[in-house]
Amino acid sequence: MTMSRSGPVQRSVLPIPDGRSPTPTAYDAKDPEAKFPPIAPLRPPAGAPNVLVVLLDDVGFGASSAFGGPCQTPTAERLAAQGLKYTRFHTTAICSPTRAALLSGRNHHSVGMGGITEMATSAPGYTSVRPDNCAPLAQILKLNGYATAQFGKCHEVPTWETSPAGPHDRWPTGSGFEHFFGFIGGETDQWYPTLVEGTARAAPWGTPQDGYHFTEDLADRAIAWVRQQKALVPDKQFFLYFAPGATHAPHHVPKAWADKYEGRFDHGWDRQRELTFARQKELGVIPADAQLTQRHDEIPAWDDTAEDMRPILARQMENYAGFLEHVDHHVGRLVDALEELGVLDDTLVYYIVGDNGASAEGSLQGTFNEIISLNGMGELETPEFLRSRLDQLGGPESSPHYAVGWAHAMCTPYQWTKQVASHWGGTRNGTIVRWPRGVRAQGELRHQFHHVIDIAPTVLEAAGIPQPTLVNGISQEPMHGTSMLYSFADGQAAERHETQYFEIFGNRGIYHKGWSAVTKHRTPWQTVGDVGIAFDDDKWELYDGARDATQAHDLSRELPDKLHELQRLFLIEATRYNVLPLDDRSFERLLPEVSGKPSLVEGKRQVLLPGMGGFTELHIVNLRNCSWSLTAQVVVPEGGANGAILKIGGHIGGWSFYFKEGRPTYCYNLFGITRSYIRGTRAVPAGEHQVRMEFAYDGGGIGKGGNVTLCIDGAEAGMGRIEHTEPLAFGSVYSDVGRDGLPHVTEDYGSGDNAFTGQIKWVQLEAGEDSHDHLVPPENFVRMAMAKQ
Numbered sequence: 001m002t003m004s005r006s007g008p009v010q011r012s013v014l015p016i017p018d019g020r021s022p023t024p025t026a027y028d029a030k031d032p033e034a035k036f037p038p039i040a041p042l043r044p045p046a047g048a049p050n051v052l053v054v055l056l057d058d059v060g061f062g063a064s065s066a067f068g069g070p071c072q073t074p075t076a077e078r079l080a081a082q083g084l085k086y087t088r089f090h091t092t093a094i095c096s097p098t099r100a101a102l103l104s105g106r107n108h109h110s111v112g113m114g115g116i117t118e119m120a121t122s123a124p125g126y127t128s129v130r131p132d133n134c135a136p137l138a139q140i141l142k143l144n145g146y147a148t149a150q151f152g153k154c155h156e157v158p159t160w161e162t163s164p165a166g167p168h169d170r171w172p173t174g175s176g177f178e179h180f181f182g183f184i185g186g187e188t189d190q191w192y193p194t195l196v197e198g199t200a201r202a203a204p205w206g207t208p209q210d211g212y213h214f215t216e217d218l219a220d221r222a223i224a225w226v227r228q229q230k231a232l233v234p235d236k237q238f239f240l241y242f243a244p245g246a247t248h249a250p251h252h253v254p255k256a257w258a259d260k261y262e263g264r265f266d267h268g269w270d271r272q273r274e275l276t277f278a279r280q281k282e283l284g285v286i287p288a289d290a291q292l293t294q295r296h297d298e299i300p301a302w303d304d305t306a307e308d309m310r311p312i313l314a315r316q317m318e319n320y321a322g323f324l325e326h327v328d329h330h331v332g333r334l335v336d337a338l339e340e341l342g343v344l345d346d347t348l349v350y351y352i353v354g355d356n357g358a359s360a361e362g363s364l365q366g367t368f369n370e371i372i373s374l375n376g377m378g379e380l381e382t383p384e385f386l387r388s389r390l391d392q393l394g395g396p397e398s399s400p401h402y403a404v405g406w407a408h409a410m411c412t413p414y415q416w417t418k419q420v421a422s423h424w425g426g427t428r429n430g431t432i433v434r435w436p437r438g439v440r441a442q443g444e445l446r447h448q449f450h451h452v453i454d455i456a457p458t459v460l461e462a463a464g465i466p467q468p469t470l471v472n473g474i475s476q477e478p479m480h481g482t483s484m485l486y487s488f489a490d491g492q493a494a495e496r497h498e499t500q501y502f503e504i505f506g507n508r509g510i511y512h513k514g515w516s517a518v519t520k521h522r523t524p525w526q527t528v529g530d531v532g533i534a535f536d537d538d539k540w541e542l543y544d545g546a547r548d549a550t551q552a553h554d555l556s557r558e559l560p561d562k563l564h565e566l567q568r569l570f571l572i573e574a575t576r577y578n579v580l581p582l583d584d585r586s587f588e589r590l591l592p593e594v595s596g597k598p599s600l601v602e603g604k605r606q607v608l609l610p611g612m613g614g615f616t617e618l619h620i621v622n623l624r625n626c627s628w629s630l631t632a633q634v635v636v637p638e639g640g641a642n643g644a645i646l647k648i649g650g651h652i653g654g655w656s657f658y659f660k661e662g663r664p665t666y667c668y669n670l671f672g673i674t675r676s677y678i679r680g681t682r683a684v685p686a687g688e689h690q691v692r693m694e695f696a697y698d699g700g701g702i703g704k705g706g707n708v709t710l711c712i713d714g715a716e717a718g719m720g721r722i723e724h725t726e727p728l729a730f731g732s733v734y735s736d737v738g739r740d741g742l743p744h745v746t747e748d749y750g751s752g753d754n755a756f757t758g759q760i761k762w763v764q765l766e767a768g769e770d771s772h773d774h775l776v777p778p779e780n781f782v783r784m785a786m787a788k789q
Contacts, residue, residue, distance in 0.1 A: 062273075089452075107480050114126040118159055146236070200614075219331070270303070642757050
């Protein structure tokens with residue numbers, strides 16, 4: 001709130017200083033001379049629009065029907081018909097960097113996000129920590145009088161700051177958003193999401209059986225927020241950032257949406273590329289003379305797939321298409337709500353169809369439960385296994401991802417996919433702009449080159465807000481993006497974003513005035529990629545965008561001087577924006593002792609106390625591939641106790657230690673396929689007691705089994721065996737002391753309350769000294785980390 005002042009508001013220094021209070025000129029407030037200017041609430045400049053930015057997840061250029069793809073997206077088509085379609089808009093090729101670049105207006109390495117947060121290092125371009133001299137768009141808008149809210153995915157918080165203990169400075173509400181509802185991290189289960197409101201854990205309103213789905217909940221929350229804003233402060237503009245987890249894996253969608261596509265992909269991914277390519281030419285989103293790039297040898301041909309796998313592979317794509325149409329439908333509900341409120345035409349809408357290319361992280365055959373393949377045990381998913389669960393694909397029992405071939409097809413007409421920052425398949429995402437007051441044209445195409453860093457400066461220019469020179473007393477780095485406003489009115493205007501570097505995991509490229517020079521250093525589904533190949537030995541390719549819109553014809557041999565010119569330019573840009581030193585390490589970047597990032601959990605022992613909750617497996621001591629124990633000090637009431645002491649994981653993998661009919665019980669859930677139960681031989685009597693579970697690991701490798709012993713007050717009270725364990729992770733599911741929240745690990749209790757009916761004084765976890773983590777192949781760790789972005 002600012003005091004009245006004469007003259008224009010100075011907005012280059014934020015927060016905007018309050019106006020000087022006038023000196024009193026009267027003794028009595030009733031004196032006619034005792035008048036002061038009214039208090040003027042801070043508002044954006046006159047004519048500033050509301051802003052809605054929609055960012056989908058893992059959608060390739062060739063997926064949405066708005067850009068020629070097979071997945072129906074009527075909301076995207078509707079907005080495009082009333083606005084503009086940008087056919088050469090780019091992201092960074094992966095999640096965290098794209099989001100950090102969008103929200104800051106700066107190149108991703110300059111805001112410390114050279115990779116996903118899980119692979120942060122202490123190098124300036126890779127810390128995952130946004131520097132204070134790069135204030136994000138939400139903060140700038142809030143300090144200029146906008147109401148701000150984010151709904152959906154936030155994967156920009158450093159991993160060591162993601163626990164309930166914070167700090168929360170880099171969570172959305174510490175980065176300019178007054179309200180946040182969504183999840184922190186790379187992905188979440190759409191049926192059982194790990195939700196946060198503000199900085200506190202939140203719970204879904206129901207279960208899948210009740211009709212709950214995360215995307216629908218997000219849309220409901222966003223609609224409720226904007227309705228409240230316009231009801232209570234109708235003269236205050238809003239910035240609404242809607243970033244659902246769809247269509248990132250797991251591909252969860254109500255079955256009816258997938259069934260709409262039954263039989264539509266039986267022709268396979270190679271034919272789908274041809275069909276999409278033809279449709280893209282009809283729509284004009286690629287030039288009439290464009291050529292379809294070749295499928296690389298690393299990606300199998302559809303005709304080479306096994307006959308018994310084809311119905312499974314086709315269903316994976318049906319499920320994905322339903323997922324994309326489903327999220328577009330709920331974006332449409334949000335747009336409808338703005339229209340009903342009468343504010344849609346005063347809203348600058350950006351609909352960015354994907355934060356990178358389609359994801360090729362689902363393996364060459366796809367998966368029913370991605371946790372199986374991420375743990376390096378994909379051999380469990382035989383054709384028979386997949387076929388037996390085909391009707392459950394996409395439902396709450398699954399955690400699916402489609403095969404690499406479909407990801408490639410969803411990036412038509414370009415080479416490669418997500419993670420490959422060198423080629424357009426990884427970085428080109430269809431984008432739609434609608435703003436009737438600022439965009440007179442309807443249904444037109446825009447072919448100027450643009451990048452996600454252009455969003456923030458465009459919004460500020462549209463709002464009449466200058467880029468600040470000082471924020472909270474800190475001099476600001478100018479935004480690196482170029483406003484797109486010039487192109488709104490003129491489709492023939494010369495493009496102004498003339499140079500842009502790209503780099504993710506050593507895949508790198510440079511665009512300059514129509515030309516691009518690129519080199520792929522790593523293949524997404526081969527998680528250790530080309531590690532060991534020197535950067536100087538990478539093969540660079542050269543493309544002339546004026547004659548080759550799809551990067552189909554490599555000119556590096558014909559024009560070596562032009563290639564060298566662009567390679568030098570890449571190094572100049574890389575030096576300018578903190579890209580150097582290039583880092584193609586994989587496993588090493590996950591290790592705090594090597595990467596230089598803080599460790600969230602130290603040592604082999606941890607004590608948890610009653611009332612603690614909302615943490616994930618990431619936030620507890622590592623209990624994998626070793627012997628370990630859980631000890632709990634409890635008070636049992638008369639008549640015995642029931643309910644959970646502690647669980648880690650959920651329905652697709654995890655373990656739970658709890659009381660059942662007064663007896664201590666341990667359940668190990670292996671990928672949702674089998675559940676092993678070790679039950680106490682006697683009940684724990686009333687009073688204070690110590691219960692303990694000891695797991696004696698077999699050793700000899702990772703993912704092995706072991707013997708379980710249950711004890712009451714130090715005396716043995718049950719034994720059993722676990723034949724196999726999950727070697728790496730169970731996925732991101734909330735854990736609480738004294739409760740097994742949804743989704744449950746065990747089937748011993750239903751969806752009702754399973755809180756411990758006695759009193760828990762403390763729970764201690766202790767890992768043994770016989771860890772076999774050194775036997776875990778580095779690519780397995782990388783696969784797990786890379787899937788969570």
